[in-house]
Amino acid sequence: MSAVFDLLRLSTVSLDVAAAHRGTAQGIAQRQQRRLAQLLDVALRDSRLYQELLPPGCSARTPLQHLPVVTRGQLMERFDDWVTDPRLQLDELRALTADPERIAEPWLGRYMVWESS
Numbered sequence: 339m340s341a342v343f344d345l346l347r348l349s350t351v352s353l354d355v356a357a358a359h360r361g362t363a364q365g366i367a368q369r370q371q372r373r374l375a376q377l378l379d380v381a382l383r384d385s386r387l388y389q390e391l392l393p394p395g396c397s398a399r400t401p402l403q404h405l406p407v408v409t410r411g412q413l414m415e416r417f418d419d420w421v422t423d424p425r426l427q428l429d430e431l432r433a434l435t436a437d438p439e440r441i442a443e444p445w446l447g448r449y450m451v452w453e454s455s
Contacts, residue, residue, distance in 0.1 A: 374402060384422035387413070 358369055375398030381388035382396065391406050413420050417428040425446055434440050435453040445451045 375399065378405075380422055385420055387416050387419040390419075 358366060361369065378392075378396070378398045378400065382392060387408075391408065393400070393404065393406075396405070414428075418424075423446075426449070431445065431451055432453075434443070434445060434451055442450070
């Protein structure tokens with residue numbers, strides 16, 4: 339079984355979802371803030387695009403409403419600067435999703451890739 343379908347990760351995520359479903363409003367808000375902080379930490383550290391776009395002094399504690407709105411078009415235009423893993427190349431990902439023989443093949447042994455509208 340590939341690393342994409344990791345049973346331990348699936349169990350962890352399932353427990354997290356179940357806990358959130360039964361959580362209080364305060365607990366859910368704290369969970370949201372913690373997850374946003376994790377996303378911002380990674381974006382600030384590894385995404386050249388977000389390093390440019392995020393306001394000076396931005397940190398994991400910056401409220402969501404103070405962050406810039408970025409469109410899908412803007413992200414795709416600057417894909418190489420947007421992604422946090424430089425091994426992800428848009429032309430290679432498009433080739434992967436265009437090949438029906440490679441459906442559900444984990445990319446780089448780690449990522450599940452699909453194309454959305």
